[in-house]
Amino acid sequence: MHLRDLPHTDPGVPDVRTGGTFLRWLCRQQLGGQLKALFWGLVNLGAIASFPLPVGLAVQAVVDRGGGRLGVAAGLIVVLGALIALGSTMLHRAAVTNWIGTVARMQQLLARKTTELGPAMTRRMAAGEIAAVSTGDLEKIGWFVEALSRFGASVVTVVGVSVALVFYQPQLGVLVVLGVPVLALAVLPLLPPATRRADMQRDKAGRATELASDTVAGLRVLRGIGGEELFLRRYRSASQEVREAAVRSARMWSLISAVQVALPGLLLIAVVWYGTRLALDGSVTVGQLVTVYSAVAFLLFPLQNFEEFAQAYSFARPSAKRTARVLAQSRPAGGRTTGHEAPPTGDLHDPVSGLTAPAGRLTAVVCGDPDAAGRLAERLGG
Known part of the structure; x- marks a missing residue:
């Protein structure tokens, strides 16, 4: 898909049973773009991962005073540098295309659903949520779809580098192979609480948005009955709850980031310490030690993509759930009446709240909670 092909001729029929099925459907729609981004991600990360090899060869050539091998190493560095530049450029282009294509598809789906339901949509869902x-x-959903291919390329690269180190220098390679899974899995216990805090933050932010939207929509009525201060206090309280939830969520994600920096640093220290002892014993050469050290330092980069993907998923999952709920709305069958049918008459009664609106009289209802007002209007209006 190219950006010039937007908007999509047909955005498709989404699977909106759950947020997860909706995310999978979106990823399938971008399968071609995902494969393209995965390919260029492998080119980019593969070239970066291969960089320690010519660097180690160059260091060893200097130690051994081998001019020919130094020239070969320099040539490899130039070739890998060109591949890194090409892969990085094309990866960014493919990833951004996936993001824009996914967001454009969802915008078309929402526009189609809004056109289909018309005013009935705001009767079923709060305007702020929409x-x-x-x-x-x-x-946020586009971010997840865009990060998926880069995460896949990172997984393949990390596994490939770890296996290659075992064959290149078994003694140090085994240490890396044992340490990398610990680095990748160390943050897993922290993800559930981080996700819960992020979900709570977004729920509170959504309620604050709904409150602000409903307040603006009914501003003239609020001024007429003198309710501005009440809703202002409610919005201030909701805003403070959003801020507190955001701070709690940020603390957890900062802890995850700290773990992602501290543990690889410890692995680097272990590799340098053990590698230095092996070099002093003559078990490894200086060039091999530099190569292994550079490879371990490189692994910090794809491991950061693991954290980004986890964060993108934690943000996209509730967003996909809300989007799927909006797209799942449908016009009730038989909801329209013909001109030959008699209009409904009689009092309106809500058994939940006990409200009765007599026929032929104007009844005004004031609710402190806009969500309760929306549910009341939905029950009364059918």
């Missing part, structure tokens, strides 16, 4: 989906959730 606004939150169209403004913030689509971006």
